[in-house]
Amino acid sequence: MAQEISKNVQSLLRSGVQVAVVIGGGNIVRGSAISHSVERCAADQMGMLATMMNGIFLHSIFQKSGINSCIYGSTPVPGICDSFSHQKAMAHLEKDFVVICAGGSGNPYFTTDTAAVLRALELKCDAVLKATKVDGVYDDDPLKNKNAKRYSEIFLSRCP
Numbered sequence: 001m002a003q004e005i006s007k008n009v010q011s012l013l014r015s016g017v018q019v020a021v022v023i024g025g026g027n028i029v030r031g032s033a034i035s036h037s038v039e040r041c042a043a044d045q046m047g048m049l050a051t052m053m054n055g056i057f058l059h060s061i062f063q064k065s066g067i068n069s070c071i072y073g074s075t076p077v078p079g080i081c082d083s084f085s086h087q088k089a090m091a092h093l094e095k096d097f098v099v100i101c102a103g104g105s106g107n108p109y110f111t112t113d114t115a116a117v118l119r120a121l122e123l124k125c126d127a128v129l130k131a132t133k134v135d136g137v138y139d140d141d142p143l144k145n146k147n148a149k150r151y152s153e154i155f156l157s158r159c160p
Contacts, residue, residue: 005058006065009098013067020089020099020123022116023058025050044108051112052077055102062098069098074106074115086122093123 012019028050029043038046055071062069070092071081081102082088089099105115113130120128133143140148 002061003065006061006067009062009067010065013096013098018093018096020093020101020119020125021058022101022104022112022119023051023054024112025054025104041108044104048074048103048106051102051104052080055100056080058100067098068096069100071100071102073101074103084119089119089123099123 009019025047027047029038029046034043034046052073055073059069059071070089072084072089073081074084076083084101084103089101092099101115101119103115104110104112105118116128116130119125136150137154138148138150142148142150
């Protein structure tokens, strides 16, 4: 999977696309036994830290593949990542770096999807693409509900 990600990103970079990635935490806490033992804020903070670990992993994959990348976090971690700054991130994008955004929005109760849209707006992105383990957009979680309806197309103008 790591090699596939690198190949896809290299292809995008070769075609002139600037790439920013908002990395998730793989739901390391939500839905696990741990989540029932801690307060929601603490569980969300653990998830934010998981995104930092995944960001380091992705950065390492890119380095091994010869892809220039940098990590920004919603909270700085000295020696690992600076605090997210849209000015600095945009400067890296202009230099053909892949910008990895970790730590979500830095706030509990907000999903990484929300952080992806926030960062896309800050970086003036043309599109937000979501990579996930399901094959589309559903009205419910298809991994938990076999009757979940898959949408063939969605439109902002049709949302309630």
